[in-house]
Amino acid sequence: MIDIKELKFDAQGLIPAIVVDAVSKEVLTLAYMNAESLKISMEKKLTCFYSRSRQTLWLKGETSGNYQHIVSITADCDKDALLIMAEPEGPACHLGTHSCFSNPLWENDELQEFSLASLMQLLKGRKTEKKEGSYTTYLFEKGLDKILKKVGEESTEVIIAAKAEDKKETIYEIADLAYHVMVLMVEAGISLEDIHRELASRHVIDHKIKQEKMTQ
Numbered sequence: 001m002i003d004i005k006e007l008k009f010d011a012q013g014l015i016p017a018i019v020v021d022a023v024s025k026e027v028l029t030l031a032y033m034n035a036e037s038l039k040i041s042m043e044k045k046l047t048c049f050y051s052r053s054r055q056t057l058w059l060k061g062e063t064s065g066n067y068q069h070i071v072s073i074t075a076d077c078d079k080d081a082l083l084i085m086a087e088p089e090g091p092a093c094h095l096g097t098h099s100c101f102s103n104p105l106w107e108n109d110e111l112q113e114f115s116l117a118s119l120m121q122l123l124k125g126r127k128t129e130k131k132e133g134s135y136t137t138y139l140f141e142k143g144l145d146k147i148l149k150k151v152g153e154e155s156t157e158v159i160i161a162a163k164a165e166d167k168k169e170t171i172y173e174i175a176d177l178a179y180h181v182m183v184l185m186v187e188a189g190i191s192l193e194d195i196h197r198e199l200a201s202r203h204v205i206d207h208k209i210k211q212e213k214m215t216q
Helices: 035-044 116-128 135-142 144-163 167-188 192-215
Strands: 015-021 027-033 048-051 056-059 068-075 082-088
Touching: 027 035, 027 048, 027 082, 035 048, 035 056, 035 068, 116 135, 116 167, 116 192, 135 144, 135 167, 144 167
Parallel strands: 015 082
Antiparallel strands: 015 027, 048 056, 068 082
C-alpha cells in the first residue's frame, strides 16, 4: 500500500479519479479529488470529489442518494491518476444514466466488445422487445418450465463433458449452461449484482472462518 503523500496532485492540488462499477467493470465517471476529498472517501468508504466549477467538496449521493460504495482505490504507475472500483447505489450521471459515458463516438466493426453485463442487457431486450427468429425470445415465449428444462439439460451436458475430461467440450457446455442460467435470471428478475452480492457475502463468511481457525 502506498501513502497519500506519494501521489502527484497537479498545480491546483487535484488528481483525476476514474470510477468503475466493481461488478460490471463499466466506467461510470471521471471526476477529480484533492487530498481532503480523498481522505474523506477512504474514511467514509464513499466517493467524495472536488468540484472544479463550484470549487468545493461534494460527497456523491449526498443529495440524490446515489452513493458509490468504494471497493478499492489504486494509483497508476506515475501515481498521478486514481482508479476507483465501486458499487453504485444508483445512476452515476446527473442525467440519470448508469454511466456518464453514454455517447458512442466510434466503434471498430471488426472487434466487438463483450461482457456479461452486455449479454444480460441483450437478454433483457429479447424479453421486452421480442425479435422474430431469436432463440432467446423463443425461450421467453415458452416460459419458465421450458427455461428450467434447458438449464437441467445443459447441467447434464456439463457433467458428461467434465466426466470425460474433455476440456474443450466442457468449456463449450459451461458456456451453454451460463447462457441459459442468465435467461432464467432475466425471467426471474435476478440481476448480476444480486449474484455478486451473494457471492461477496459468502467470501466474507469464508474469510471469517479461516481467521477463526488461525486463531484457535
